[in-house]
Amino acid sequence: MYKIERNSIIENVKRMLLESVKTLDKEVIDAFQSSRDKEENPLAKSILNKIIQNHEIANSKDIPLCQDTGIVVVFLEIGRELHFDYDLDEAINVGVRQAYVDGYLRKSIVKHPLNRINTLDNTPAVIHHDFIPGNKIIIHIAPKGGGSENMSALKMLSPSEGKEGIINFILKTIKEAGGRPCPPLIVGVGIGGNFEKVAILAKKAIFRHLDDVTINPYDKELEIELMEKINKLDVGPMGLGGITTCIGVKVNSFPCHIASLPVAVNLQCHSARKSEVTLVGKEITNTNN
Amino acid sequence: MEKKLQTPITNEVIKTLSVGDEVLISGYIYTARDAAHKLLIELIENNEPLPFDVKDQVVYYVGPTPAKPNQVIGACGPTSSYRMDKYSPYLMEKGLKVMIGKGDRSKEFNDVVAKYKGLYLLAIGGLGAKLSQCVIENELVAFEHLQSEAIRRLKVVDFPAIVAIDYQGNSIF
Numbered sequence: 118m119y120k121i122e123r124n125s126i127i128e129n130v131k132r133m134l135l136e137s138v139k140t141l142d143k144e145v146i147d148a149f150q151s152s153r154d155k156e157e158n159p160l161a162k163s164i165l166n167k168i169i170q171n172h173e174i175a176n177s178k179d180i181p182l183c184q185d186t187g188i189v190v191v192f193l194e195i196g197r198e199l200h201f202d203y204d205l206d207e208a209i210n211v212g213v214r215q216a217y218v219d220g221y222l223r224k225s226i227v228k229h230p231l232n233r234i235n236t237l238d239n240t241p242a243v244i245h246h247d248f249i250p251g252n253k254i255i256i257h258i259a260p261k262g263g264g265s266e267n268m269s270a271l272k273m274l275s276p277s278e279g280k281e282g283i284i285n286f287i288l289k290t291i292k293e294a295g296g297r298p299c300p301p302l303i304v305g306v307g308i309g310g311n312f313e314k315v316a317i318l319a320k321k322a323i324f325r326h327l328d329d330v331t332i333n334p335y336d337k338e339l340e341i342e343l344m345e346k347i348n349k350l351d352v353g354p355m356g357l358g359g360i361t362t363c364i365g366v367k368v369n370s371f372p373c374h375i376a377s378l379p380v381a382v383n384l385q386c387h388s389a390r391k392s393e394v395t396l397v398g399k400e401i402t403n404t405n406n
Numbered sequence: 407m408e409k410k411l412q413t414p415i416t417n418e419v420i421k422t423l424s425v426g427d428e429v430l431i432s433g434y435i436y437t438a439r440d441a442a443h444k445l446l447i448e449l450i451e452n453n454e455p456l457p458f459d460v461k462d463q464v465v466y467y468v469g470p471t472p473a474k475p476n477q478v479i480g481a482c483g484p485t486s487s488y489r490m491d492k493y494s495p496y497l498m499e500k501g502l503k504v505m506i507g508k509g510d511r512s513k514e515f516n517d518v519v520a521k522y523k524g525l526y527l528l529a530i531g532g533l534g535a536k537l538s539q540c541v542i543e544n545e546l547v548a549f550e551h552l553q554s555e556a557i558r559r560l561k562v563v564d565f566p567a568i569v570a571i572d573y574q575g576n577s578i579f
Contacts, residue, residue, distance in 0.1 A: 139535070160426070160568070164530055167566070175535035181481040183534040184470050184554075221480055223471040223554050233441070235553055264486050264508075264531065295579065297486050297509040299531040355530055356509065357568070357578065388532045 118200045119252035119398025123208045126256075126396075130191075130212025133258050133392035135220045138186050139175040144327040145303075145389050146172060148364035152301065161359025165301075168354070168387055183388040186222040187260030189213050189242035192324060194255040197248050199398045206244050209256075214238040225263065245317065252398040257324050259391040265298035265384040271316055274378040283308060283380050284343060290382050291347055291363075296356020299386035302363045303327070304347060306339070307381040310371035315379035322367035323385040324393075329367070336368040343368070354387075408566065414462040415504055420525050423569045425578045429527065430564040435464040435506070436547065439485050441555040443493035450496050457548030457557060461501030467508075469554035471534070479544045479560070481534025484508040487526070491515050498522040506567055510579040520575030527567040528578070540565040 146169065153165035175182045191209055217224055217239035224239045249255070270290045274282045287306060307318025331337050343366040353359025364387075373379060411419060413433030423429070436458060438446065449456055467487055471480030487507030494505060495518050503524045508531040519526055529537065543561035550556050570578045 160428075163428070167530055167533055167536060171533045171536040174539060175481075178535065178539075179474075180477070180535040180538055181471050183532045184468065184481040184483050185485070185534075186471060186481075221472045221474045223469060223480070225469075225554075237553075267486075295510050296528075296531070297488065299508070355528070357528075386532060 118401045119196070119198050120200055120202070120401050121254055121396050121398050123203045126205065126208040127212040127215065129256060129394050129396065130209050130258065131216040133256070133394060134189065134213065134216035134260060137258070137390040137392040138181040138222060138260055139179060141172055141182070141389060142327065145364065148327060149301070149387070152361040152364060156359050156361055158353060158359040160357045161353045161361060164354040164357065165361065181222060182390065183262060184223055185225060185262040185264065186217070187262050188226060188266070189239065190259045190261050190320065191242050191244045192257040192321060193244065193246050194249045195246060196251040196253045196398065198252040199254060200401065209242055209244060210240045213240050213242050253395050255393060255395045257391070257393045259324065262299070262386050262388060265302070265386040268294035268298040269319070269383045271379070271381040273312065274380055276376070276378045278378060280339065282378065283339070284346065286380055287343060287382050288346055288350065291352060291384070292350050294384065295352055298384040299388065300352055300356060300363065301354055301361045301387050303385040303389050304343065304363050304366045305383040305385060306343070306366065306368040308368065308370045308379065309373040310379060311373065311377065312379060314371055315381040316383070318369040318371055319381035319383035322369045323383055324391060325367045327365045331368065333370060336370050339368045340366045413464050415464065415525065417523060420503065420523065420573050423525065423572055425569050425572050425576045427569040429567050429569065431464070431567060432563050432565070433561070435466045435560050435562055437466050437468050437558045437560060439467050439469050439555050440489055441552045442549055442557050443490055445549055447493050447496050450500065456500070458559070460497050462503050464504040464506065465497065465502060466506040466529070466560070471554070473544065479538050479541045482538050482541060483532055483534040484529040487511050494518065498524055511571070516571055516575040516577050519571045520573065523573045525569065525573060526571035528570040529567050537565065
């Protein structure tokens with residue numbers, strides 16, 4: 118058996134959050150730059166330039182990219198050989214608390230949807246757990262903004278609606294959202310599973326790297342077709358027109374019921390903040406033997 | 407070329423602005439978002455005085471990150487404006503002229519802006535770091551308990567925005 122120190126979880130969660138709120142993946146910045154070069158709409162070009170400048174300022178002056186430092190979403194891949202003698206979710210929330218309180222990030226979480234009283238430390242995080250072989254834990258973390266989350270959508274289609282139904286639903290969602298989710302977007306799509314599974318598939322999709330290519334031929338074809346069609350919607354950066362409505366589309370699928378065709382679309386704003394770390398467990402030696 | 411605007415923005419200046427114009431705002435603006443709007447409207451409905459005179463003023467929909475000890479303000483990009491649609495007419499009735507936020511608003515809101523000959527400006531969402539560099543003063547005005555949603559008076563210099571709804575109710579969307 119193997120273990121990972123509680124403190125290592127806390128420190129890594131804190132570090133990843135503090136870094137991700139001011140730094141985007143290089144592939145995302147590269148996508149903004151190449152989109153800016155291709156855009157002919159002057160307003161779209163000007164906005165993309167400002168988004169790139171914003172990233173430079175955030176980095177050099179240590180200021181968050183966006184004032185909405187999000188709700189924290191965590192996907193854990195937990196090695197089956199690991200043993201935890203503490204509450205893992207609690208440790209993650211301690212890391213979140215330290216990042217938001219000590220790091221001057223905005224606390225955007227309220228205790229109850231109706232009483233709207235702030236928890237004052239941005240906890241609790243939304244945490245998902247998966248198990249994997251081995252003695253490592255992989256922590257995927259993202260401070261997810263409210264604006265793009267609000268424009269995300271889920272629909273239980275009829276199987277007869279097929280691929281066309283999926284595409285139409287996604288295009289309608291993005292067109293109607295306009296500038297509200299802060300495009301250019303990364304579009305996470307889930308198809309299949311059931312009601313809750315499809316939402317998690319879509320959420321996981323926005324955690325994939327921009328250059329990640331799915332091996333599933335159906336999903337791959339859908340990613341290519343959606344990318345092209347979304348960028349023809351003329352939503353553009355911040356909804357003011359242009360050919361850059363999204364910089365990536367990621368589709369994840371899962372088997373589903375004969376009667377169902379669930380589809381979910383989770384929108385990621387241009388402040389596509391995320392981070393991941395792999396921690397390797399230390400072997401627990403049994404001193405009694 | 408951006409047009410330079412000084413707050414309070416006068417009726418004469420408002421009339422020179424068209425949808426799609428890029429502007430740079432300097433002067434004082436007030437912050438307020440969902441929770442602060444709700445409280446302001448409650449005060450109006452109870453015939454109680456507002457914590458600041460909204461007449462001819464500019465309201466910016468923002469909830470900034472806390473300022474670090476060496477900073478005037480943290481990241482301070484706009485939040486979505488549509489959530490303020492049901493509150494804004496009350497404030498415009500009291501003389502509020504200009505609103506800054508992100509995204510579209512309800513179709514009916516174009517008529518509200520036209521009725522009061524006001525202005526809706528777009529700030530670019532997600533530019534929290536860049537926009538923080540335009541703020542040179544930051545003073546708490548009211549509702550401190552709302553944390554990031556408290557009302558603040560900011561002094562800004564060359565704050566970039568785009569005209570989204572003009573005084574005649576024409577919209578960029």
